Amino acid sequence: MGDWQSAAKRAAAYYAVDHFVQSGMRLGLGTGSTVAFVLERLAQRLQTGDLRDIAGIPTSEATAQRAQALGIPLLSFDDVQSLDLCIDGADEVDPSLNLVKGLGGALVREKIVASASRSMVVVVDESKIVPKLGTRAPLPVEVLTFGWQLHEAWLRSLGVEPVLRRTAQGEPFVSDNGNYIYDCHFPQGIDDPMRVEAAINNRPGVVENGLFLGYATQVVIGMESGDVVVKRVAEEA
Ligand SMILES: O=C[C@H](O)[C@H](O)[C@H](O)COP(=O)(O)O
Numbered sequence: 001m002g003d004w005q006s007a008a009k010r011a012a013a014y015y016a017v018d019h020f021v022q023s024g025m026r027l028g029l030g031t032g033s034t035v036a037f038v039l040e041r042l043a044q045r046l047q048t049g050d051l052r053d054i055a056g057i058p059t060s061e062a063t064a065q066r067a068q069a070l071g072i073p074l075l076s077f078d079d080v081q082s083l084d085l086c087i088d089g090a091d092e093v094d095p096s097l098n099l100v101k102g103l104g105g106a107l108v109r110e111k112i113v114a115s116a117s118r119s120m121v122v123v124v125d126e127s128k129i130v131p132k133l134g135t136r137a138p139l140p141v142e143v144l145t146f147g148w149q150l151h152e153a154w155l156r157s158l159g160v161e162p163v164l165r166r167t168a169q170g171e172p173f174v175s176d177n178g179n180y181i182y183d184c185h186f187p188q189g190i191d192d193p194m195r196v197e198a199a200i201n202n203r204p205g206v207v208e209n210g211l212f213l214g215y216a217t218q219v220v221i222g223m224e225s226g227d228v229v230v231k232r233v234a235e236e237a
Pocket residue numbers: 030031032033034035088089090091101102103104105106107110
């Protein structure tokens with residue numbers, strides 16, 4: 001990651017916390033290197049007393065640990081069933097603010113938390129902006145370990161190049177939910193995300209895929225120039 005990308009992620013994350021988070025909110029806390037800056041900013045503003053009475057549901061064990069270390073109060077779905085706002089990163093953002101997520105392996109909990117949130121602010125650097133989903137990042141598909149071997153040929157039959165995600169040691173990567181992940185490469189990008197989402201999620205053994213269609217309400221983009229640009233979903237006519 002270039003220096004500008006790290007600065008752009010921080011700029012987007014700080015902007016999102018400063019413009020969208022208010023005292024008293026119940027938050028969804030996403031996962032990844034950009035969300036790390038969100039947590040940093042939340043902790044700073046809690047310490048100064050600028051923000052009060054906020055708490056969040058983390059979308060991964062990594063986010064839970066980081067938030068706890070920073071003193072950000074955490075909740076679970078035992079405590080609340082809906083959230084005011086979810087802030088999360090993304091691997092791709094298209095012109096309609098549809099997303100691919102999950103390169104950090106947290107897609108299942110991220111989608112559950114996003115679906116329980118009244119709005120979703122996505123924080124990215126400008127390298128994540130794409131004209132078409134599937135052109136920059138593979139689509140992660142989380143599957144149960146039982147029968148994981150059955151999915152590869154099926155995914156290939158959809159015209160996809162699936163690669164089982166592995167650790168640096170060559171072992172299959174295991175998600176926080178105890179599942180495996182196929183990273184699915186689309187040679188021409190994803191032409192019809194809704195059809196792909198329905199087909200993949202209808203397959204027995206598939207837990208979830210990384211397409212987030214219609215979830216993002218705002219996308220905060222940190223630019224290489226140092227500027228921050230905010231995109232919102234188009235208002236309905
Ligand atoms: O599973 C991981 C998440 O979807 C992340 O939000 C996504 O991969 C973006 O991560 P980062 O901010 O590190 O690029």
